[in-house]
Amino acid sequence: MAKKEKRELTPEEKAEKLEKKLKKRKLFADSFFKAVAVFVTLALIFSVAYIAFSRPTVVPQQIAVQGSGTTPAAAPSTGGNTAPATTPSDSGTTPASTPADNGGSSDNNGGDAAPASNDPATVAGVINSAMAAAANAGYTWSRTGNITELNVPSKDTLNKIISGVSEGSTVDSVVGGFLGAKGNTETLTISAGQTPMNEEGTDKYYHWDHYKIIPTSVTAEDLQNLQVNGNEYTFTLAACQNPSPGSAGFSRFSNDYVTLDEVNTEIKANVSVVSVSDMTATFGPMNVKMTIENGKVTALHYDYTASVNPMNLKATIIPISANGAMQVSADYTNFKY
Numbered sequence: 096m097a098k099k100e101k102r103e104l105t106p107e108e109k110a111e112k113l114e115k116k117l118k119k120r121k122l123f124a125d126s127f128f129k130a131v132a133v134f135v136t137l138a139l140i141f142s143v144a145y146i147a148f149s150r151p152t153v154v155p156q157q158i159a160v161q162g163s164g165t166t167p168a169a170a171p172s173t174g175g176n177t178a179p180a181t182t183p184s185d186s187g188t189t190p191a192s193t194p195a196d197n198g199g200s201s202d203n204n205g206g207d208a209a210p211a212s213n214d215p216a217t218v219a220g221v222i223n224s225a226m227a228a229a230a231n232a233g234y235t236w237s238r239t240g241n242i243t244e245l246n247v248p249s250k251d252t253l254n255k256i257i258s259g260v261s262e263g264s265t266v267d268s269v270v271g272g273f274l275g276a277k278g279n280t281e282t283l284t285i286s287a288g289q290t291p292m293n294e295e296g297t298d299k300y301y302h303w304d305h306y307k308i309i310p311t312s313v314t315a316e317d318l319q320n321l322q323v324n325g326n327e328y329t330f331t332l333a334a335c336q337n338p339s340p341g342s343a344g345f346s347r348f349s350n351d352y353v354t355l356d357e358v359n360t361e362i363k364a365n366v367s368v369v370s371v372s373d374m375t376a377t378f379g380p381m382n383v384k385m386t387i388e389n390g391k392v393t394a395l396h397y398d399y400t401a402s403v404n405p406m407n408l409k410a411t412i413i414p415i416s417a418n419g420a421m422q423v424s425a426d427y428t429n430f431k432y
Contacts, residue, residue, distance in 0.1 A: 234308070235284040237427075306351060311349075369410050
């Protein structure tokens, strides 16, 4: 079959064909760039929506100027951990949660700022930090202990046995002496790290470790009836039975308690014919009042009651069940850092 011969286009036909080709190119270009523009717009919208819904929005918190009467608006929760915007230090405004009479109390880091509120966790941190510093300071210590009740069957017989071994001693003096409850007030000024010694070079007080300030580890739950008034902190530590180091708020704050082993060891060392086989002791509640300035304790007072019921003793071969109670008041002043 003969190949069809290609016809040569006339100049008019060539011009018409070129015009159609240019129109197609222009239509494609217009459609392409419009599609790119739509794609970019959609991508931008998606990105904005992703940022908005996946990251918390910072909502400025309105801060009331003290005395303005304005109540700060509550910032809505965003579900994230974003902190409210802070007020510049030179703005002259005071956060609504900060007491106006903070008196320069310390914060958790021992600075000059007072806790933002009576928040127990914040206050516990302030106390623990300040007491850690006080444990390495010098101070004046004063303590009064009184036995308010001591019921011992056949007490006269027991006193005769004790005085026969240690002249002038009684069950009250033996027990009260070790507990620091002899009815008198002891006062001592010590230097940082000093252990009080008598002329023989031994501990001047029964177990000074029970009375010196210790680094505390109180928790928010320990601080009952908490009140913060400027630099002054008051709270109560609940009563506890047979405390041991760190076992309760009482023993997380103070060593001013004794255990069965300590009582038994001390009594046997002084009056060998007497031993303690069992003791259930309840210490507290302890009422505490302390002043903290610039992260340091400048005054500390505590008082508490304690009871023992029962205390099972044995004098020679005679078993005796006793019970009793005492009151303690202690003050720490004149701190030297």
